[in-house]
Amino acid sequence: MSIRVEGLHFGYPDGVTALCGVDLVVESGERIAIIGENGAGKTTLVRHFNGIMKPTSGRVLVNGVDTATREVSQLAREVGYVFQNPHEQLFARTVRAEVEFGPRNLGYPAGRRRRLVDWALEATRLTAHSDAHPYELSLAERKRVAIASVLAMDTPIVVLDEPTTGQDCAGVNDVGSILAQLRDSGRTVVGVTHDMDFCAENFDRVVVMARGRIVADGPTAEIFRDDAVLAEAAVEAPSMTRLTRRLGWNRSAITVEELVSRLDHRERGPSDHPHGQ
């Protein structure tokens, strides 16, 4: 299940050109993050993946099929898209009905539907709220309802537009473990995020956008070590990168894991660094 974007341009009806020439290939099973400052065009780009938006010019192919030739409801079988703003996505009377809406439309049999809904509610810690009205929940919980409602569709490609905004530590960890489960089951995951630590911990590849274009695209570890790119896109490096840089390491770390394992290595290995013990 791959996504292929070729020479994509998109202008909003009011004249704003949001994308000017985007080329991108996301291979099956990849976990890629899209980062960039507000208004860079991230949301506009990922809304093309499930056909809600159609290119002004250029093409978007999902698994080889041009999205311009497909209904949004047909693409829903391949691509699940979690809206940036849960307000724009939720409409059902109960959390459970909301989460069940997708699998029901896709015609999944009752047994599979129940398993998927139960799993999605559990993964987003919403089981206790399954009879609540989405409007009664906090923004962070509503965002998790939006995520659950897409997870339950069991699509090969999952697009999450800022899944961690407003989430507390537990919520961010939930999203992290959902991403790990999706990876383990071979899904293609595209995430839009402003949380660089979350990005460094959970994505293997990073696409950097600025002013409607892709300005860098590569493995996470390389992108976050490229100061010029980060400056151009006006994003900050993850905190571990900034810390290890301040400490004067000549190759900075990206994640906590990496920092710890390299520290361990220094502790145990031959002392290349004069320190106390």
Added chain:
Amino acid sequence: MTQDFYRPGTSLIHRWNPVTTLSLSLTLVVTAFASQALWLPAALLVFVVFPAALVSGVFRRLLAWLARFLLPVILLLFVIQGLYHQDGPLLDLGPVGVHLDGVLFATRTALRLLVLTGAFLLLLFTTHPGELMTALVAHGMPPKISYLVSATMQIVPAFRQRAHSILDAQRARGLRTAAGPIGRVRALVPLVGPLVLGALSEVDERAVAMEARAFGATTRRTSYTVIADSAAQRVSRWSMLVITIAVIVLSATGVIR
């Protein structure tokens, strides 16, 4: 819809203070209805409404909208005028003949409607609704009324936008919506609940936000956007007010008929 009326422009009338344009419209309407004479509304139409529309570059749109709004009404008026008569028929066509006073009635009503609609279309075409509200508040209208009017005008586009995004969200989760207008309406029916609920919770939040920014304050407020005005316009507004009052008095006392 409401936003479709106004288009920015640089003509004299576009540059007028919105209250001046509003005064002109009101004066035109009152005068057109004050007298039974046919020549008065006809003259207002030919010598005031049309030239003003020409000057502000909205003449063709004005004619198009007048035709769209009033043509059916006016045709109907001339058909039913036969029911409205006291003298004998000019032309006997059975129950709906052509009667002189019927035709007079139909013509008078048609001319009045043309002035009424023309005057307000002229106002809508050349005046930004937000500026009109600001100008009226600057002239002492309570801000609550201004808010009520502005909020009402915004609610339709806001609803439309939200309905659109929920429809997108539903299709993105596999809902097939039938093509054509009937399919769209059927898809919208289940949305009424969430739309109203969303609007209500928004109203609630907005009320708190507005109160927190002293919307209910009773002091006289200053305006962030200052809308241009001039001595000449003030004089002309006062003159229009005098004319309007005079017309009402003269017509009420039977001086003009």
